[in-house]
Amino acid sequence: MTHAIEVEGLVKHYGEVKALDGIDLAVPEGTVLALLGPNGAGKTTAVRILTTLLRPDAGRAMVAGIDVLAEPARVRPLIGLSGQSAAVDERLTGRENLVMFGRLYRLDKATATGRAAELLERFGLSDAATRVVQTYSGGMRRRLDLAAALVVSPPVIFLDEPTTGLDPRARADMWEVIAELVAAGSTVLLTTQYLEEADRLADTIAVVDHGRVIAEGTADELKARIGGETLEVVVATDDELPVAQKVLASVSGSEPVVDRHTRRVQVPVGTGVAALVETVRRLADEQVTVLDVALHRPTLDDVFLTLTGHAAEDADSSQPAGTAAEVSS
Amino acid sequence: MIASQIQDGLVLTKRSLLRIPRVPETLMFATIQPILFVFLFAYVFGGAVPIPGGGDYKEFLLPGIFVQTVSFATATTAVGLAEDMSKGLVDRFRSLPIARSAVLVGRTTADLVLNVFIMFVMTICGLLVGWRVHTDAAHVAEAYVLIALLSLAMSWIGALIGMSVRSPEVASSAGIIWLFPVTFVSNAFVPTQHMPGWLRVIAEWNPVSSFCAAARDLFGNPNPFLGDSLPGRHPVAVSWAWLVVLFVVFVPLAVRRYRLATSR
Ligand SMILES: Nc1ncnc2c1ncn2[C@@H]1O[C@H](COP(=O)(O)OP(=O)(O)OP(=O)(O)O)[C@@H](O)[C@H]1O
Numbered sequence: 001m002t003h004a005i006e007v008e009g010l011v012k013h014y015g016e017v018k019a020l021d022g023i024d025l026a027v028p029e030g031t032v033l034a035l036l037g038p039n040g041a042g043k044t045t046a047v048r049i050l051t052t053l054l055r056p057d058a059g060r061a062m063v064a065g066i067d068v069l070a071e072p073a074r075v076r077p078l079i080g081l082s083g084q085s086a087a088v089d090e091r092l093t094g095r096e097n098l099v100m101f102g103r104l105y106r107l108d109k110a111t112a113t114g115r116a117a118e119l120l121e122r123f124g125l126s127d128a129a130t131r132v133v134q135t136y137s138g139g140m141r142r143r144l145d146l147a148a149a150l151v152v153s154p155p156v157i158f159l160d161e162p163t164t165g166l167d168p169r170a171r172a173d174m175w176e177v178i179a180e181l182v183a184a185g186s187t188v189l190l191t192t193q194y195l196e197e198a199d200r201l202a203d204t205i206a207v208v209d210h211g212r213v214i215a216e217g218t219a220d221e222l223k224a225r226i227g228g229e230t231l232e233v234v235v236a237t238d239d240e241l242p243v244a245q246k247v248l249a250s251v252s253g254s255e256p257v258v259d260r261h262t263r264r265v266q267v268p269v270g271t272g273v274a275a276l277v278e279t280v281r282r283l284a285d286e287q288v289t290v291l292d293v294a295l296h297r298p299t300l301d302d303v304f305l306t307l308t309g310h311a312a313e314d315a316d317s318s319q320p321a322g323t324a325a326e327v328s329s
Numbered sequence: 330m331i332a333s334q335i336q337d338g339l340v341l342t343k344r345s346l347l348r349i350p351r352v353p354e355t356l357m358f359a360t361i362q363p364i365l366f367v368f369l370f371a372y373v374f375g376g377a378v379p380i381p382g383g384g385d386y387k388e389f390l391l392p393g394i395f396v397q398t399v400s401f402a403t404a405t406t407a408v409g410l411a412e413d414m415s416k417g418l419v420d421r422f423r424s425l426p427i428a429r430s431a432v433l434v435g436r437t438t439a440d441l442v443l444n445v446f447i448m449f450v451m452t453i454c455g456l457l458v459g460w461r462v463h464t465d466a467a468h469v470a471e472a473y474v475l476i477a478l479l480s481l482a483m484s485w486i487g488a489l490i491g492m493s494v495r496s497p498e499v500a501s502s503a504g505i506i507w508l509f510p511v512t513f514v515s516n517a518f519v520p521t522q523h524m525p526g527w528l529r530v531i532a533e534w535n536p537v538s539s540f541c542a543a544a545r546d547l548f549g550n551p552n553p554f555l556g557d558s559l560p561g562r563h564p565v566a567v568s569w570a571w572l573v574v575l576f577v578v579f580v581p582l583a584v585r586r587y588r589l590a591t592s593r
């Protein structure tokens with residue numbers, strides 16, 4: 001399999017701060033890699049290096065088969081970048097912005113204009129096309145910014161936190177757009193702090209913390225790393241708790257945890273849905289009124305917590321840089 | 330290759346020009362200041378400053394204000410670029426397959442257009458207060474071209490400043506502060522004859538003085554003797570030489586700065 005992005009031992013230090021501390025990545029053509037990490041993990045730094053904006057202290061980076069450090073000029077026509085904060089001209093209209101970027105990608109006037117109209121339509125900005133960007137909402141800017149990265153449908157696309165600041169609806173739209181890009185053959189590297197987003201979009205997730213990749217794999221692989229599923233039953237009355245406890249113990253073969261306050265019984269299970277079905281059947285036989293029953297798979301939140309020792313969203317953790325390395329080893 | 334590089338520059342020039350009417354304040358303040366200077370100096374100092382060798386102060390003054398005004402192109406360009414930088418636009422441009430000079434060419438060219446417009450407004454004001462030219466069209470044209478090119482050269486200095494300081498606020502002071510001594514310690518507003526000896530020497534060699542003297546020469550305006558030095562005797566030739574020096578030094582420096590620039 002050919003790789004659209006290949007990174008080896010990328011290092012970038014800012015004085016004491018190790019923004020990147022030796023990152024390796026390989027993104028097969030036509031797939032999505034999500035760099036998942038908390039604030040200050042080094043995601044933007046990695047994107048900036050791969051898009052020729054920043055030179056690393058050490059390491060190697062290939063994009064679309066071209067050495068980024070040796071031949072940045074040959075990489076630029078092949079990439080699209082939508083940075084962390086929307087970088088469009090506020091004093092121009094949405095259309096003027098897109099036409100300008102099209103022209104800078106060396107499209108002729110007619111093509112650039114046509115493409116701009118297409119993108120404005122695609123991103124739901126047609127109505128605002130002739131308004132200056134200054135009057136746009138944050139989400140509209142974000143979408144315009146992404147559109148600007150796509151004027152020439154580049155083979156490799158870098159999206160730095162593409163859905164930060166978008167409402168749920170706009171986020172779903174953005175996900176759809178990204179899925180379409182990939183379906184059309186583009187390779188996408190995106191960064192995100194949202195576990196759900198990585199789960200939903202990415203073929204591979206690289207969890208980054210303190211400038212290092214501390215885990216990599218599909219969402220399922222990452223979840224599997226921290227164990228199986230949990231079966232959870234909520235019953236109607238306190239009297240039914242012991243029965244439920246007995247049933248779950250016998251189905252799973254291990255001792256359930258009982259929360260009397262919420263009348264909730266939980267137990268780890270190895271057989272997933274089969275255990276769920278079995279449990280429901282047996283509880284019905286015992287005439288237990290079940291208010292709720294669920295099979296919980298570990299979330300990426302759990303993964304993150306387990307891997308890094310801190311939650312994904314808990315901003316720039318004040319932990320020393322060494323912690324991540326210890327956890328991952 | 331060259332053609333597409335020029336096109337990149339033009340696309341970005343157009344972008345900067347589109348912005349001008351959208352931020353009318355910029356245009357307003359850029360024009361009001363020189364107009365104020367014309368009227369203030371003409372009427373406040375008008376009678377008080379004797380011109381060695383005779384002549385009308387207003388006729389002496391106008392070329393000085395032209396030169397001083399276009400010098401401030403430095404600040405305009407510096408602020409504009411620093412703004413693009415702080416908004417992340419420069420980063421985006423740097424990730425595009427465009428000429429490394431295009432962003433700076435676009436900005437400086439647009440600022441040149443702006444300054445040509447300001448020169449036009451100042452010419453009108455000058456004519457209103459009684460300034461006249463007394464030479465043929467060729468000389469007058471040379472004077473305007475010289476001043477316009479000075480504006481462009483000053484913009485490139487501004488480009489270097491803008492790319493170096495990064496924040497628009499700093500760019501605005503860094504682009505202007507040094508221009509006050511540089512434009513005032515010259516023959517722009519008063520003949521150097523009244524300055525103390527050492528200051529007079531500085532003023533004599535100050536490129537601003539050369540440009541003022543050259544413009545006065547070419548317009549046929551009162552042009553008090555600057556000194557028995559090279560710039561004093563051949564202000565026009567020296568001004569052209571200064572232009573070459575400014576472009577040769579600052580264009581490559583600014584482009585290099587752009588290539589290396591990072592927004593954070
Ligand atoms: N120009 C710079 N000078 C000094 N330190 C920097 C610079 N750029 C980044 N850093 C530091 O490098 C580390 C990684 O920054 P980076 O922007 O890559 O993080 P990130 O993962 O993108 O975070 P966020 O989720 O907040 O965008 C941070 O500690 C940051 O403070």
Ligand SMILES: [Mg+2]
Pocket residue numbers: 043044045084160
């Ligand atoms: Mg970031």
